[in-house]
Amino acid sequence: MIRLALIMLLWAAPVWAVQPDEILDDPALEERARELSQGLRCPVCRNESIDESNADLSRDLRILLRERLVAGDTDEAAVQFIVDRYGEYVLLRPDATGANRILWASGPAMLILALLIGFLVVRGRARATPVKDLNDDEQKRLDEILRS
Amino acid sequence: MITELGHFALILAFMVAIVQMVVPMVGAAKGWRNWMGVAEPAATVQFILVGFSFAALTWAFVTSDFSLKLVYENSHSAKPMLYKISGVWGNHEGSMLLWLLILTLFGACAAWFGGNLPETLQARVLSVQSAVGVAFFAFILFTSNPFLRLGVPPFDGQDLNPLLQDPGLAFHPPFLYLGYVGLSMSFSFAVAALIEGRVDAAWGRWVRPWTLAAWLFLTVGIAMGSWWAYYELGWGGFWFWDPVENASFMPWLIATALLHSAIVVEKREALKAWTVLLAILAFAFSLLGTFIVRSGVLTSVHAFANDPERGVFILMILVVFVGGAMTLFAARASKLESTGVFAPVSRESGLVLNNILLAVAALVVFVGTIWPLVAEMLFGRALSVGPPFFNAAFSPFMVLIAMAMPIGGMLAWKRGSIVKAARPLWPAVVLAIALCSLAFALQTGRSALGPIGVLLGAWVVGGAAIDLWTRAGRGAIAHRLGRLTRLPRADWGKAMAHAGMGITIFAVSGLIAWQQEDIRVAQIGDRFEVAGFEIELRSVERIEGPNYISTRAEMLAYRNGSLIADVFPEKRFYPVAAMPTTEAGIGNGILRDIYLVIGDPQDGGGWAVRTYIKPFANWIWGGALLMALGGLISLSDRRLRVAAGAAKTKTRTTRSVPAE
Numbered sequence: 001m002i003r004l005a006l007i008m009l010l011w012a013a014p015v016w017a018v019q020p021d022e023i024l025d026d027p028a029l030e031e032r033a034r035e036l037s038q039g040l041r042c043p044v045c046r047n048e049s050i051d052e053s054n055a056d057l058s059r060d061l062r063i064l065l066r067e068r069l070v071a072g073d074t075d076e077a078a079v080q081f082i083v084d085r086y087g088e089y090v091l092l093r094p095d096a097t098g099a100n101r102i103l104w105a106s107g108p109a110m111l112i113l114a115l116l117i118g119f120l121v122v123r124g125r126a127r128a129t130p131v132k133d134l135n136d137d138e139q140k141r142l143d144e145i146l147r148s
Numbered sequence: 149m150i151t152e153l154g155h156f157a158l159i160l161a162f163m164v165a166i167v168q169m170v171v172p173m174v175g176a177a178k179g180w181r182n183w184m185g186v187a188e189p190a191a192t193v194q195f196i197l198v199g200f201s202f203a204a205l206t207w208a209f210v211t212s213d214f215s216l217k218l219v220y221e222n223s224h225s226a227k228p229m230l231y232k233i234s235g236v237w238g239n240h241e242g243s244m245l246l247w248l249l250i251l252t253l254f255g256a257c258a259a260w261f262g263g264n265l266p267e268t269l270q271a272r273v274l275s276v277q278s279a280v281g282v283a284f285f286a287f288i289l290f291t292s293n294p295f296l297r298l299g300v301p302p303f304d305g306q307d308l309n310p311l312l313q314d315p316g317l318a319f320h321p322p323f324l325y326l327g328y329v330g331l332s333m334s335f336s337f338a339v340a341a342l343i344e345g346r347v348d349a350a351w352g353r354w355v356r357p358w359t360l361a362a363w364l365f366l367t368v369g370i371a372m373g374s375w376w377a378y379y380e381l382g383w384g385g386f387w388f389w390d391p392v393e394n395a396s397f398m399p400w401l402i403a404t405a406l407l408h409s410a411i412v413v414e415k416r417e418a419l420k421a422w423t424v425l426l427a428i429l430a431f432a433f434s435l436l437g438t439f440i441v442r443s444g445v446l447t448s449v450h451a452f453a454n455d456p457e458r459g460v461f462i463l464m465i466l467v468v469f470v471g472g473a474m475t476l477f478a479a480r481a482s483k484l485e486s487t488g489v490f491a492p493v494s495r496e497s498g499l500v501l502n503n504i505l506l507a508v509a510a511l512v513v514f515v516g517t518i519w520p521l522v523a524e525m526l527f528g529r530a531l532s533v534g535p536p537f538f539n540a541a542f543s544p545f546m547v548l549i550a551m552a553m554p555i556g557g558m559l560a561w562k563r564g565s566i567v568k569a570a571r572p573l574w575p576a577v578v579l580a581i582a583l584c585s586l587a588f589a590l591q592t593g594r595s596a597l598g599p600i601g602v603l604l605g606a607w608v609v610g611g612a613a614i615d616l617w618t619r620a621g622r623g624a625i626a627h628r629l630g631r632l633t634r635l636p637r638a639d640w641g642k643a644m645a646h647a648g649m650g651i652t653i654f655a656v657s658g659l660i661a662w663q664q665e666d667i668r669v670a671q672i673g674d675r676f677e678v679a680g681f682e683i684e685l686r687s688v689e690r691i692e693g694p695n696y697i698s699t700r701a702e703m704l705a706y707r708n709g710s711l712i713a714d715v716f717p718e719k720r721f722y723p724v725a726a727m728p729t730t731e732a733g734i735g736n737g738i739l740r741d742i743y744l745v746i747g748d749p750q751d752g753g754g755w756a757v758r759t760y761i762k763p764f765a766n767w768i769w770g771g772a773l774l775m776a777l778g779g780l781i782s783l784s785d786r787r788l789r790v791a792a793g794a795a796k797t798k799t800r801t802t803r804s805v806p807a808e
Contacts, residue, residue, distance in 0.1 A: 017382070017383060017758075018667055019667075019747070019748075019756060020667055020668050020669045020750070020756050021669075021750075023667060039534075039536055041532045041534060047388065047390045047391070047534070048388075049534070049535075052381075052383055052385065087530060088529065088530070088531050089530045089531055089532055090532070091531065091532060092532055092533075092534025092535060092536050092537070093534065093536030093537055093540075094519070094531050094532065094533055094537060098527065098529075099523060099526070099527045099529070100523070100529075100531070103515060103516070103519050103523075103533070103537075104541070106511075106512065106515045107508070107512040107515075107541045107542075107544075107545075110508045110511055110512070111504075111505075111508045111545075114504045114507065114508050115504060118500050118501065118503075118504045121500070122490075122492050122496075122497050122500055123492060125418060125486070125488070125489055125490050125496070126489065126490065126491050126492055128486075128489050138348075141350075142348070142349060142350055145264070145350050145353070146349070146350075146353075
């Protein structure tokens with residue numbers, strides 16, 4: 001009896017990512033669907049795209065997305081259709097609007113700033129005069145260490 | 149009884165840690181040698197006590213003592229022995245005890261092998277190290293005590309998360325922790341140096357091996373985690389830019405930068421303040437990683453145990469230590485005057501560029517990781533930052549690093565010339581362009597990612613080889629080969645680590661660009677073709693494992709009619725935890741993996757079957773292992789053996805133990 005219950009549980013286990021029956025007949029359309037679904041987050045999972053996720057909701061979303069594409073939506077329109085219903089939370093690639101501009105600009109901005117500071121420091125080093133701050137004893141001790 | 153002794157040992161260790169935090173620090177300030185002398189034995193005692201405590205907890209897991217709450221919640225009598233043991237750290241409390249064990253181990257190592265450190269510096273290092281320990285002892289004893297008993301012991305446990313019941317993941321946390329916690333040593337050295345008010349070449353030399361050791365453990369730990377994800381999660385992904393992964397990746401990036409800038413401190417007495425700052429940052433990111441994993445503020449696939457209250461405690465530890473160290477840094481940084489002078493084009497500048505790229509890359513990962521939190525709190529937007537963002541924002545840094553690496557590594561110290569450094573590299577350029585064109589010609593109409601990866605990979609690997617070859621000097625080839633074998637190990641380590649980096653860059657882009665996938669329904673006995681391979685689903689059967697039931701298929705792969713792989717993909721179900729897992733069947737190959745997954749039975753008969761052809765998959769981890777091996781070889785270099793001098797000069801103690 002327990003055995004049977006376990007087997008029942010096994011059968012009820014969630015389905016796995018993209019199922020054969022979801023795949024569209026048109027390979028070009030299917031490829032677009034895969035591409036798009038990799039950029040959409042499963043709303044009930046921890047950190048998975050609907051393409052990888054095993055959740056039922058993800059399956060529904062994958063099918064929904066494909067329906068929109070079959071109906072002739074462009075990529076943007078199909079994604080927007082889902083964003084309208086589930087919020088921008090589902091976008092794994094945050095769009096560069098409003099405050100998100102800070103996010104997208106942070107990398108290049110920090111790099112430029114760091115290069116600038118690095119350049120100033122390096123130039124400063126090149127102009128500095130060498131200072132000897134070790135006294136003779138310390139130099140002796142250092143030589144001893146470096147020899148070992 | 150043993151459990152209570154373990155608990156008691158942990159409390160005793162807490163007391164010893166408090167003594168070790170205070171007494172040597174006062175001793176160093178006042179110049180009292182006997183007070184400073186407390187540090188060494190205290191560090192040893194701490195390690196022994198925590199070791200005993202850890203052993204006691206392990207004993208409880210091994211004997212399945214379900215009167216212990218932690219064992220009840222994370223173990224099961226039917227679990228294989230390996231996972232009973234790895235279950236010790238497969239949960240929050242146990243993993244914090246492991247964290248402490250490693251922390252005290254590093255402290256004890258600094259006491260054992262630090263014989264030739266200046267007395268005051270060693271006392272301060274051990275004191276700071278112990279202060280970190282005190283914080284974590286308090287954390288574990290007051291918020292996450294692993295030794296709590298249950299009033300009425302149940303018959304059996306609730307089992308460990310099935311995803312963690314895997315050899316790859318059994319050893320992933322210890323390695324990661326060795327890396328995380330190893331960085332506490334660099335932190336202690338940095339803070340001790342700030343208190344002393346001096347950083348010199350000798351300091352750089354003492355810090356480097358600890359950082360190198362931490363870095364190599366971190367490298368292995370991250371590689372293991374990524375390898376585990378590859379074969380366990382069922383579709384061959386190896387990196388998800390998940391908050392928890394980022395939590396281990398940020399310290400790695402900073403530790404890599406620290407490793408390189410410590411070279412400049414040691415050899416050229418420059419970049420001192422920056423190196424100290426990096427050492428503080430590296431540990432700050434380790435603590436942040438612990439906070440992210442343990443608090444669960446950032447939802448993630450593998451936040452296995454989390455609790456906001458504990459998160460607040462770790463956040464406090466983070467604020468106190470990093471805030472304290474930064475304040476100290478602000479007050480003392482001006483004292484750390486650099487004396488080395490170098491031209492804008494020189495090895496030093498090359499390493500500055502390396503540091504800039506790595507540090508900014510780490511910050512980009514940091515911003516991306518916490519952005520959902522910031523956006524929600526400040527702008528009220530619930531959003532996600534996923535792999536597409538990180539791929540776009542992070543990859544350019546890797547491309548820049550790969551481009552600059554071979555040239556930077558060839559530049560002369562103090563004053564160099566790019567032309568001179570680049571001249572011997574022409575074979576690498578030719579090789580890279582040739583292979584890139586070949587890749588471009590072989591693939592038709594796909595993204596440029598693959599050929600670019602080949603270009604960068606060949607350039608970096610070729611550059612590393614040429615660097616080594618140039619070091620062998622001039623003359624007949626036989627002579628140069630002879631000299632190659634006598635080069636310092638650090639040179640070999642550098643070449644290997646750099647080549648490993650090149651291989652990983654190549655493999656990651658190759659895998660992403662050229663992988664093939666096939667999803668279909670197959671009847672038993674069906675043969676179908678995927679990317680030139682023939683795949684056969686031979687049989688599907690139901691089998692019973694020790695603590696799971698499994699649907700196991702036998703699948704065969706043929707190329708040109710000859711059998712190349714015979715694998716058994718499984719879909720397991722763990723009844724106690726009520727969780728399914730996939731075990732992919734992987735036919736490993738040098739040039740490609742054949743990755744087979746069995747899915748659900750279909751209504752019309754047959755099974756859902758997934759086939760992936762993953763080119764160069766193993767090269768990703770091969771490259772990472774090569775990096776770690778390079779670190780290991782470099783660590784074994786005579787020049788880096790901190791204790792070598794101590795054994796010879798016997799400056800302070802007769803108990804000094806050689807570093808090997």
